[in-house]
Amino acid sequence: MDIDGLGDKLVDQLVRLRRIKDAADIYLLSLEDLITLDKMAEKSANNILNAIKESKNTTLAKFIYSLGIRHVGEHVAMVLAEQFRRFDSLQKASREELLSIQEIGPEIADSILSYFSNEENISFINHLFEAGITIKEMPLEKAPLKEHPFSGKSFVLTGILSALTRSEAKKFIEEKKGKVSTSISTKTDYLVSGKSPGSKLAKAKDLGVTILSEEEFLRTLGER
DNA sequence: GGATCTGGGCAACGACAGCA
DNA sequence: TGCTGTCGTTGCCCAGATCC
Numbered sequence A: 001m002d003i004d005g006l007g008d009k010l011v012d013q014l015v016r017l018r019r020i021k022d023a024a025d026i027y028l029l030s031l032e033d034l035i036t037l038d039k040m041a042e043k044s045a046n047n048i049l050n051a052i053k054e055s056k057n058t059t060l061a062k063f064i065y066s067l068g069i070r071h072v073g074e075h076v077a078m079v080l081a082e083q084f085r086r087f088d089s090l091q092k093a094s095r096e097e098l099l100s101i102q103e104i105g106p107e108i109a110d111s112i113l114s115y116f117s118n119e120e121n122i123s124f125i126n127h128l129f130e131a132g133i134t135i136k137e138m139p140l141e142k143a144p145l146k147e148h149p150f151s152g153k154s155f156v157l158t159g160i161l162s163a164l165t166r167s168e169a170k171k172f173i174e175e176k177k178g179k180v181s182t183s184i185s186t187k188t189d190y191l192v193s194g195k196s197p198g199s200k201l202a203k204a205k206d207l208g209v210t211i212l213s214e215e216e217f218l219r220t221l222g223e224r
Numbered sequence B: 001g002g003a004t005c006t007g008g009g010c011a012a013c014g015a016c017a018g019c020a
Numbered sequence C: 001t002g003c004t005g006t007c008g009t010t011g012c013c014c015a016g017a018t019c020c
Helices: A008-016 A023-028 A031-035 A042-055 A060-066 A074-084 A087-091 A095-099 A106-116 A119-130 A166-175 A200-206 A214-221
Strands: A154-158 A179-181 A190-193 A210-213
Touching (some): A023 A119, A031 A042, A074 A087, A166 A214, A190 A214
8 A cells, every 4th residue: 555654664563562453454553553662753653644544545556456466566456457447346357357358367367366255355355445445436438648759668767766756757657658667678668767777778778778868758758 | 873664776586478 | 388578576775764
């Protein structure tokens, strides 16, 4: 659910002290529950409570990703959200429906079916909704986007970006119908190179990939 | 000011999907 | 069936925020 400030050490403490039994209990935590933890004062506790509150209203893709279904990461979760639009539709999906989706093969389909056939998982999902999680509605039909230079192109990001974070850059590319990958291949169209680029820059040059500086990327992003 | 924790970033590796 | 490209996971490092 991408809650800022809630890392593994804190979760460890919360579980150890029996403040939470599963992830849904995080949404029932109070200031008193947090403030008594090690290395936790009022400021941090309030930051975490705000982050928890903000994460309650989430997107379908993020919610699917957060369930931790094997083989379903951020990308596959987005594919499933685009396809099914509603969480209950995904829950009821048949193997055939899942296999008919581009990028979903038998392993992933079986993993999803297995997850939703487990009663413990269903009870956990119900617990999350009872704790106040809401999923933002997805429009039935997406408004047609004007063709953008990034549309249909494959991107890889390297180095430190100064004007935006990687996740923001990724979000912007995806909004323009581009795709973000983690490794350079012959199918990569653009490498966006920030400060202190890694080995990807050399590989991109070898493969003749177009290299964009952060400034060029932002300028092109603003086009159309 | 040191200690601790988190988040961001990179790299490596295994697993998966798609294709010939 | 093997190959290629992509994705997910994990581990490591570093910088920044916060606590004590």
